[in-house]
Amino acid sequence: MGTIDRRLKRIEENPDAEYKYIELKDGGRFWFKREELYKSFGLYYLACLGADARREERPSVPPLFEAIAQAEDRAGAMEEVLPGWRNWKTDYSTSVCIDLDRLVDEGVIAPYDWVRHIEQETGQTLEEMAGLDS
């Protein structure tokens, strides 16, 4: 069994494999495609940015974030998905609109509103910044 286990693990953890997985607390797994991560990060970020600016409801959270919230090792899963993620609020190349600190530290999926963040940072509303406050 040991040999089969090792051979299977090599296939499961093959760095060139299309799918990667996150071990879940309940013993299950969530399989994701590394090449599709831009959808859960970038595309979802853009959709939320628009929704937040218009004060509309956001689209439902990508399953990837639900999987990280339910992961056996949340920090490890996050590192696998987004290396160096702790800088997510200051590294602007990271497009994410979920509070990653809360996701990893508490297992909570909390939206992070960049529109409100910018308004607080600048002391101006979005409408004022766009010159639409008259």
Next chain:
Amino acid sequence: MRQRLDEILEDVLSGKLTTGKGQVAATIIGTALRSFEVEKKQKEFLELERRLSEVEKMYSRKGEPTDSDSYPFGGGVWAR
């Protein structure tokens, strides 16, 4: 159970238990230990089978997107 086997051995050697009774008791305990071993192997086998079928499933999806037209923000596959 191994401790119980040691106790039976001690009892047989000290004469507190007849060799016949000791042998029967040891056989029963030995059988129980082997059945635990078989059960453990079976669990390991089922776990390997589960992992293998997951890997087969993921490889069979090669090239297919994990999201859908109605949800464009990246899917994934839950295996539970």
